[in-house]
Each structure stands twice: as structure tokens, then as C-alpha cells.
Amino acid sequence: MTRIIVHAGFHKTGTTNLQSFLSANRARLKPHASIYMGHQLGEARRLGRIYGERPVIWRRWLFRRALRRFLATLPDAPVILISRESFAGAIPGATRLGRPVTRYAPMAVPLAREIVAGCHRRFGANAQVELLYTTRARDGFLRSVWGHQLRTKRLTEDLASFTAHFPADLDLAAEIATAVAPVTVHTATLEDVAGVPLGPGRLLLDLLGVSQAERAGFAPPDDHHTGPSAALRDRFLRMNRSRPKGKALRQEKERLWREESQAREH
DSSP states (O other), X not given: OOEEEEEEEOTTSSHHHHHHHHHHTHHHHTTTOEEEEGXXXXXXXXXXXXXXXXXXXXXXXXXXXXXXXXXXXXXOOSEEEEEOGGGGOSOTTOEETTEEOOXXXXXXXXXXXXXXXXXXXXXXXXXXXXXXXXXXXXXXXXXXXXXXXHHHSOOOOOHHHHHTTSOSSOOSSHHHHHHHTTSEEEEEEGGGGTTOTTTTHHHHHHHHTOOXXXXXXXXXXXXXXXXXXXXXXXXXHHHHHHSOOSHHHHHHHHHHHHHHHHHHTO
């Protein structure tokens, strides 16, 4: 029986760190799982986000078709591990019909159902499908999302105004678990792995049953994947408010972000 673990989200919850860990340790993980992420996923890697930006039935169908095409290419293996945060939809704060996306459930639940159905279709009804969602405390999550939207979009709201759009009880995964039951849904918070040498990668080692003795040889993830500093977020906000939107604004923000990122590495 094939076991398929799909790390399907969420954004800004240590996903890049987790994927960096997988990339750095792909060879060591080979006896435990076949790993697929990034461009290996084909069009499915972006169509989850596109569906999330506007969850209409034909976009869901496009995701379903792309996911099935990807799964059809996979050779049989005892354990398969797939990671892609856009399998939960669009990042919160993205605009949908003039309003910001404030909840995952309307997009993540249908996508989760498609993932489960697609895996069973490819590997059989008895395949053991498990979903993993990394989460994060509300304040840190929204601060990170806000910083991302400042950098990538022309967001002009300050943090307090942006946060006010979101419900006070921002539970990222509860509705998904209910919707796909009895499929197992694993959740873990970013705070649970704060300061842990292998970071969010430890969650996957736990799920894969990698022994403590084996873990000593695993490389830690690249820890440079953090959001803009507070100073740079403030600068982005001023730029978004004062400059006309367009390519020049995007390029200038990306230049500043690239310079800050490079400075952190040295």
C-alpha cells in the first residue's frame, strides 16, 4: 500500500524553510520517501493559487486536471512526499473581486478534496493519503503576510488596518480536517519548532519515522528565508503610498529586498 504525505500549506508558516530542508537532504531522505516539489509538480504548482484567487468551478477543474497529470507521472513507491503551499490556495491578502482573501477554508477545502481524490485515483482506494498543514499564531502570521503583500503588491494599508480584515479566531486548518475526514490531517505550528536545529524539517522526520540516530547526519535548512525587516516594511509602505504603481515600483522594491537578503547572508 502506498503512503502519500502532502504538505499542502499554509503560506508564511515555515514552508520555504521546510522545502529548503528537503532540498538539502533529498539524498538522505531517499530511503524514506520519494520527494516532489517546485517545478516537478508541473502546472499544478500554480493552479492552486489561481483557483484561490477566484475559486470558480472551471479553475478547480484545471487544478484537478493538472494534478492528475502530475500524479500520473509518478513511479510507484512505498512513501511519496509532496510539498507545495499553493495547494491551499492563494496567500491571504490577495485581492479577490476587489476584496482581500481573509480565510483559507473556501479555497483550501475544495483543493484538499481534489488532492485526496487524485491520490486515490492514481494509487488506489487503499492508498494511505495524509495531509500536513503547518500553521502559525495569528499575529506573527498576519505580520508576515502583510510584509509579503507590501513587497509584492501595491498594498497601502498599515498593519493594523490590514489585520482588521481578518477574523479574531483565525484557525487555519480545522475546517479542512472536518471536510476530508477520515483522511488524516496533521497540523503543527511554527512556534513548536522555533529554535529546533532542523526547524520544520523535524515534522517530516517525525512523520517518516526517521530514527534519532539517523537525524544526526541531516543538514539544517537554509535560515536566510525570512521576511523584510521592520524598517524595510515601513519603506515599502511609504513607496506604495507615494509612487505610481507599475514596473518601476516593483523593480525598486525587489532591488531593496534583494540587497537586504544578501546582507543577511554575510
